[in-house]
Amino acid sequence: MSFPVPQHDHGACIRGAMDAAESACRMQGARLTPIRRRVLELVWENHQPVGAYALLETLAKEGWSAAPPTVYRALDFLLRHGLVHRIALQNAFVGCSHPGEPHAGAFLLCSHCGAAAELADLSVDRAIAEAAARNGFSVTRQTIEVEGLCPACRAGGAGR
Amino acid sequence: MSFPVPQHDHGACIRGAMDAAESACRMQGARLTPIRRRVLELVWENHQPVGAYALLETLAKEGWSAAPPTVYRALDFLLRHGLVHRIALQNAFVGCSHPGEPHAGAFLLCSHCGAAAELADLSVDRAIAEAAARNGFSVTRQTIEVEGLCPACRAGGAGR
DNA sequence: ACCGATATGTTATAATGTAACAGGCGCTGG
DNA sequence: CCAGCGCCTGTTACATTATAACATATCGGT
Ligand SMILES: [Zn+2]
Ligand SMILES: [Zn+2]
Ligand SMILES: [Zn+2]
Ligand SMILES: [Zn+2]
Numbered sequence: 001m002s003f004p005v006p007q008h009d010h011g012a013c014i015r016g017a018m019d020a021a022e023s024a025c026r027m028q029g030a031r032l033t034p035i036r037r038r039v040l041e042l043v044w045e046n047h048q049p050v051g052a053y054a055l056l057e058t059l060a061k062e063g064w065s066a067a068p069p070t071v072y073r074a075l076d077f078l079l080r081h082g083l084v085h086r087i088a089l090q091n092a093f094v095g096c097s098h099p100g101e102p103h104a105g106a107f108l109l110c111s112h113c114g115a116a117a118e119l120a121d122l123s124v125d126r127a128i129a130e131a132a133a134r135n136g137f138s139v140t141r142q143t144i145e146v147e148g149l150c151p152a153c154r155a156g157g158a159g160r
Numbered sequence: 161m162s163f164p165v166p167q168h169d170h171g172a173c174i175r176g177a178m179d180a181a182e183s184a185c186r187m188q189g190a191r192l193t194p195i196r197r198r199v200l201e202l203v204w205e206n207h208q209p210v211g212a213y214a215l216l217e218t219l220a221k222e223g224w225s226a227a228p229p230t231v232y233r234a235l236d237f238l239l240r241h242g243l244v245h246r247i248a249l250q251n252a253f254v255g256c257s258h259p260g261e262p263h264a265g266a267f268l269l270c271s272h273c274g275a276a277a278e279l280a281d282l283s284v285d286r287a288i289a290e291a292a293a294r295n296g297f298s299v300t301r302q303t304i305e306v307e308g309l310c311p312a313c314r315a316g317g318a319g320r
Numbered sequence: 321a322c323c324g325a326t327a328t329g330t331t332a333t334a335a336t337g338t339a340a341c342a343g344g345c346g347c348t349g350g
Numbered sequence: 351c352c353a354g355c356g357c358c359t360g361t362t363a364c365a366t367t368a369t370a371a372c373a374t375a376t377c378g379g380t
Contacts, residue, residue, distance in 0.1 A: 002295045088248035127287035135162045136311035137268045145303040151296035
């Protein structure tokens with residue numbers, strides 16, 4: 001998965017993510033309740049990380065009973081079941097591009113437009129595993145967040 | 161730089177870090193004022209990331225005038241001059257093991273004892289740069305934080 | 321229908337981080 | 351000397367992110 005191209009059909013993109021989530025939850029015997037489902041949809045609304053309080057505000061406008069624990073619990077569920085990732089650099093959350101297989105996730109974050117793309121590249125994981133092993137360290141989880149300019153913003157002249 | 165061994169002389173370790181900081185600041189024409197110096201010492205107190213409010217509390221006990229901006233400003237200075245790194249996963253700060261050359265920093269974080277080690281391994285940087293390039297992404301900064309068990313804690317049986 | 325487990329509602333508060341402005345200190349040019 | 355300027359610090363107030371704790375509701379199996 002990489003950055004969405006301009007002609008990208010985002011409706012289909014969201015439907016795909018929701019279908020994948022449904023099936024992942026069925027597989028794991030997890031309950032994708034209405035509020036969890038809605039939070040996941042909102043996280044997928046655009047290809048950018050979303051803050052918990054932004055989600056909260058949207059939910060409130062939509063008439064949900066909304067207090068911080070509401071959204072944090074939903075996010076916690078989605079994290080535990082590998083449906084979203086947390087971007088530590090931004091205290092924000094983004095949809096997982098390939099749920100099903102638990103994985104750490106590595107992200108490219110555009111400083112100009114805010115877009116996030118999940119990097120499905122094992123060479124990075126491998127380099128980390130090897131470097132850790134050389135230091136006698138056994139890895140359980142890794143966080144990789146790379147800031148820079150996405151292809152569109154480079155073309156647009158954002159960085160020059 | 162890796163995890164400190166048991167017979168590690170931490171006094172010398174701190175002195176070395178402070179000397180390196182002095183010289184880096186002289187080089188850059190930056191002023192390592194008493195409060196900045198003290199914050200850096202406190203960050204180096206052990207080989208674990210320290211939170212801003214923990215630093216604040218210590219400073220207060222030592223009689224400094226201490227409000228959040230005090231410590232955040234010192235940390236900001238130390239970050240800008242490459243003397244500390246911020247650990248995004250923990251909202252905490254840790255001393256830089258090789259100041260002088262600006263670099264992103266990659267960290268091994270032990271989940272058991274809390275120790276942090278800065279990875280000076282270019283293979284990870286290279287893998288990331290290559291993966292980013294394949295996606296048409298130009299990197300400006302990267303955050304790599306690897307959680308797991310350090311050699312000592314593995315030996316101690318923490319993970320079994 | 322009942323029960324235990326899970327999910328949600330609600331209130332309050334903790335933890336982390338910034339904005340904004342006032343005052344001080346040290347250098348530099350007159 | 352001293353006026354002006356830049357940087358550093360003090361102080362107050364506030365913004366943002368996250369969790370604790372307890373009450374209530376809902377689901378699913380018996
Ligand atoms: Zn899309
Ligand atoms: Zn962009
Ligand atoms: Zn040491
Ligand atoms: Zn350890």
